[in-house]
Amino acid sequence: MNVAAYSVVEPCAPTRLDPASPVPLYQQLLVQLQNRIDSGEFGPGTVLPGEFDLSRDYGVSRITAKRALDELAEAGLVKRERGRGTRVLERAGASAVRTSIDGWLENISMMQATTEVRLLSFEYLNAGPDIASALELDDGAEVQRSVRVRTLDGVPMSYLVCFLPADVGRAFDAAALASTAMLTLLEQAGHPVASARQTVSATLAAPDTAQALEVNAGAPLLEVRRIARSADDRAVQYIRALYRPDLYHIEMSMTRKAGSDGPLWAAEEGTS
Known part of the structure; x- marks a missing residue:
């Protein structure tokens, strides 16, 4: 030995x-x-x-x-x-999607071109308080809910739970969502996304999510919650995306600049 x-x-x-x-x-x-x-x-x-x-x-x-x-x-x-x-054991480096905080629409377009998506569920239901608030709807308003898994090189990387106002969602059906990117469907429905606000945090995989992402229950995940708005400032999409941190990285370049209270760190424009 x-x-x-x-x-x-x-x-x-x-x-x-x-x-x-x-x-x-x-x-x-x-x-x-x-x-x-x-x-x-x-x-x-x-x-x-x-x-x-x-x-x-x-x-x-x-x-x-x-x-x-x-x-x-x-x-x-x-x-x-x-x-x-x-x-x-030694492990070969896994492919991973790298995205930046800014350039969100460009990042989503890149992801759609390099990954595949599988539709797990598609339904209409009455929104609870959290979903209604995110989409600026009345409590109990009808919304479309879909659950998808996005894969990279055949490996599940993200678990996507998406809500749309019912009148927006009824512009397409489950078959269209299974074959066409959500942003494209929103644009075709007359609601092109013009802006979005998102938060990034950490969470643990629940059993159903863990099974879909092929990880262990309780495994750490990256959680992104995003509200997308159309050009007329209407909230048209609320999504909760759970990512495997080994397959999805958020990157940011920063520069140290002088400020009134001393040196500050600021994100560079065009971070990637």
């Missing part, structure tokens, strides 16, 4: 798991270990803590620790060998 090819990492203070969570403990542990691998804390060649150490550090049974390690191995992230432990 070439000892120089291996390294053993002493476990840092782990985040305690939540027994009250609907996400099983082995999946919570699996997500934490995967995050530590993705962050580089456990690099290629590193031998992970064993079942006994994980069960002690995270307060779970050895069966739970074993299942988490076994699933990491099934996912191709580690290799388990008797007498040699669980070793992190």
